[in-house]
Amino acid sequence: MGKLNNKVAVITGGNSGIGLATAILFAKEGAKVAITGRDEKTLQQAAQEIGDDAVAIRADIRDLSTLETAYQRVGAQLGKVDILIVNAGVFKGSPLAGYTEELFDEISDINFKGTFFTIQKALPYLNDGASIVITGSAASEAGLEGASAYSATKAAVRSLARNFSADLLARGIRVNVLSPGHVDTPIHERLGLSDEQVIALRANLATTVPIKRGGTLEEMAGGYLFLASNDSTFMVGAEIVMDGGWQQL
Template identity: 40%
Template sequence: MNRLANKVAVITGGNSGIGLGTAKLLVAAGANVIVVGRRADAVHAAVSELGDKALGVTGNLADPKTHDDVASLVSHRFGGLDFYFANAGINTLESSSEVSADSYDLHFATNTKAIFFGVQKIAPLMRDRGAVLLTSSIASYKVFDGHAVYAGTKAAIEAFARSWALEFKARGIRVNVMSPGPVDTPILSKLGVADAERPAFEAAVAGRIPLGRLGRPGELARAALFLMSDESSFINGVNLRVDGGMSLT
């Protein structure tokens, strides 16, 4: 099926988890995908797995130069793009009393600054009636232990999305947010939970989700594809909670 033939997408954090799952769906539908990530080995592995319709850019997303590099590649290789999925992010579980200035700055640089300047740099290349999607989290409005700074970074990008949905209206560019609940992706191993404690941690989290389990990357990827494709052509400025109902508890 080539319903996205000749379409071009950029996915930050596209080398694993939700980002890679979405990249696979886009490529399968005929789109060209540019994967952006911090680790060269992970980016190269993702591009190799995705095949000849994928390209990679390695760089620090908190550095505006990385977004200049992405925009330059899009411009010279494709002349423009249709979908921008700002998906990369970090989260370290820390109580507010334990958060250092460096940790605070790192979270806002990676989760917030990177998204703002990523959209700023790529917007001039977005084709009319394109789509921007930002990955937030249900943590922006549901309180979890150790998530204060992370929640703040995500609340900020939700405010960006509302502004951009109006700023880009003359060009018909839609801007939406996807807020996952807990998802079984590699980020779980980066939360500071010891391997020996992970089964108990996951069981406790799953017990707070009405569907009784963590989300799967493919489920989030299908939601992301929906929000970027013409199937959601009249959806703009929304925050879709893809959380198994966890926000209800």
């Protein structure tokens, strides 16, 4: 315990799933935590779960003005930022022939453009030596039916980690990527499926994983903790893949 004592951490998309689990762990490890998200109700619920005076800020990474406002509020309430977890993102699939321009733009604007400017707009508010972690995806290295735009955006943010690290070397700011595979998250419930269908979907997905199960939120949070803490100070522009062996076996 205490790996993040007195550190200020900002987690985008911190109001549910992997982001919320990471925020809870960071608070337990001594960090002062701010989360952002688009839904005010879930933000306030998440802040209560995190505890320790967590700051919850409504922001949409597609709207650069809300990013500016969020960082200004974090700076005023918590101070300069030591850890930035760029986790806000979306998965939506479609057969190639049916991909609309609107769907393509939505996925690109959130996953790629949103990630780019979430980091760029943070620069004046980051301490030198800060750690930035981008949420990637094991899918960035695979060919998956119906996931072309999503997978491409995750390959793009993997590239951003390398290039941003080069840009920020003089400030000692590290940019790395954590790429989950199949993880049991609340995103499945948001697909409009029944409880039975969600269980069946997760069971089916687990069959594609060599260790025959999905990852847990706590496992993913542990990966972010490693990349955010001084345990990973020799990692720059790198990627940790947490997918139960899906890419490798």
